[in-house]
Amino acid sequence: MDKDLYEFLTIDTTSAKGKGVEGAKYLVDYMKDHNIEAELIQHKAINPYIVGEINVGANMTLLVYNHYDVQPVEPLNKWNTDPFKPTEKDGKIYARGVADDKGSLMARLQTIIEMAKEKELKVNVKFLFEGVEEIGSPYMEEFLKDYKDRLKSDFVLWEGSGRGPDGAPEIVLGVKGLLYVEITSNTEKDLHSMYAPITRNPAWELVKFLNSLKEGNKVKLPGFYDNVKWLNDDEIKLMRGDKKGMEEALAQEVPSDFMRKLVEEPTCNIAGIQSGYTGEGSKTVIPSSAFVKIDFRLVPNQDPEVVLDSLKKILPNGFQLKVWGKVKPYRTSIKSRIAKALIESARETYGQDPNVIPNSPGTGPMEYFARILNNNEIADGVGVDNVGSNIHSFNESIIEEDYRIAKKWMRLLLQKLS
Template sequence: MNSIQDLIEFARIDTTSAKGKGEEGARFIRDYMEAHGIEARLIRHKSRNPYVYGEINVGANRTLLIYNHYDVQPAEPLDKWNSDPFDPVIRDGKLIGRGVGDDKGSLMARLQALVEMGKPPINVKFIYEGEEEIGSPNIDSFLNDHRDLLGSDYVLWEGAGKGSSGAPEIVLGVKGLLYVEISVKTQKDLHSMYAPVAKNPAWELIKILSSLKSGDKVNLPGFYDKVRWLTEEERRYLKGNKKSMEDALGQELPEDFQRKLVEEPTCNVAGLYSGYTGEGSKTVIPSYAMAKLDFRLVPDQDPEEILKILQTHLKGVDIKVWSKVRPYRTSINSKIARSLMDSAKEVYGIEPEVIPNSYGTGPMESFARILGNNQIADGVGVEHPGSNIHSFNENIYIEDYNMAKEWMKRFVRHLAQP
């Protein structure tokens, strides 16, 4: 099986969901599965792009559900790419093209590994989404409508590859999210000569933002009350490379940067607007000031509860809610976590980097809550720290792709053990 060539063919299909594309990619992966003896079909739900469902039933008493997405981020700006993003090329041991890392590479590596096994030791179900890159707006509805079809004992998430330390990465959860917009208004813009007596929404907004944080700490009463702090065992597996992360972010970081990224909830100013921002000067008191804030939440914070705290703290301020996602974390002592850890060590020869929850957000909690499954973890991926996912010249190492296939085979064998 020419596995890289199969991935290249898949990656040539533009599945940019932000542009309404994906149908052709869904059909490709369905046809690929059927051609290799896997029962597969498209499921049309409320989304424009269909879900792809597949199943390998070997009559085992345990079932693994594999989640991936086949849609990709827009490739623009195209002039930043060294080659056509939708005509992948191999250069210096790397495959370069949109989606080869996020998430078509992991999808294909896992699928090909199971095909090569012939008959895996456990039942396997596949669910591939075509809207992940636009926020999975229909995932809860889809899961509710297909709860029985997607029933399983374990869920393998979309595919972590290598961490900043160079070790294989395993991620056991995600942060949640509360995204809001706050605004302050007056009746109209005024000449700035009235500043001694007139209310200025920009200054009011500055005061509001200043009240939310002191240094690195969020000042909302009760904000940290339900934080599930990391255990000593969870901290032991954090292996982030400080130099690698500093190079990636372009700034100095504290020694415990990875613990902070995993464990601490945040209050971030994502956008600001007020007053005159054109060329030259305009002496004005603006009538409107707005800020967009995102709160990255950790287990066991609830975005609904944090919103109520924020509304109480900012009583009388207009707050518009854009997004709410709950955080999630699987136990490091769960069967799926231990199977990923043990199989990774066998394949790579080193202890894996285990992240209790990612620094970002995804619909993992929806799978746990709706499907009633608390054994969900991310691993067996193809990305590396320089993969440039969501950016130009996205790439993976072909060696990492082949290693991920071997990891997948070892992982399902471990999962099948009592």
């Protein structure tokens, strides 16, 4: 196992538990030891940001974004090894963070250092490593605004990726956006259900409202699909997915065009609903309150503000609405230089076509980078994980060989970008 990676993995950087400073110091010292100008910046988040730079006097600059914090390890009794004592077994490395995201970070960083030493680095590199990604990157928008001059760059290499379901390298060009709301209907007090013929029932009101939001899989919010940028045939052609593997992962059937749907379709999901008596047995009550939590996943070029306005317009009188989250979607063009460089370098590294996904089905703060840093060249590639990596779960692992391959991919990418 790589000695530097090993040391980095032994440091507990569980941001949810307030840990991370030690890992940040290790990282910034490591960078300085290898002749990178680097600095810890204590901004508003609990863990410091690391900003660094190697300027080789090139025309082009790549910003490498990664995170050094990890998810909590619990339940600890499900781990076969100590999560902070990296262990090799059967060609794999087991440790918390080895797949998400310390492995990718270190493979990229080492490659850049090596190429700089060899005078082979023909592109300037900037670094932004954060320590609060696993708790939702709070203050990222503010941080980018405060440091946008220092982070100016031509390309951004996003934080993760690795091998997709069929073993091919995966390149992700964007993220979905999010609107998370809670909607409530109330009356003054709970009532005996004998009054049902003459009184309001907030649970029924909410059911009726929710029903009006969807028909089959279609979201009925006025204008919801107006701005959606549907995928073209070229984009669809590049995506591959293993239906059987996906069905095993989700423990249910999925449609045959599941990859297209995952990437392309915006959603309206009930994440939680509650009203009235939910204990054992029966209670005949008309509840005085009912609420639902809904997440809308949005695709380019939807805007959470526009969706929110549309929702407010159809909200029945007396319903309350609370917004818990708003993130804009983002997608880099497959014709961008970074996409091309990622695709070509992946193909040369792996000897096979990469799986190019226009956007993740999940959400991330990519749009902040694009907007605030004024940069449309942002994509996710050069990672060490695979579908069996157990990210966020116990027994997190990577295939040891993938660490070596990721460094090769990084080297080729840097060459393509120069």
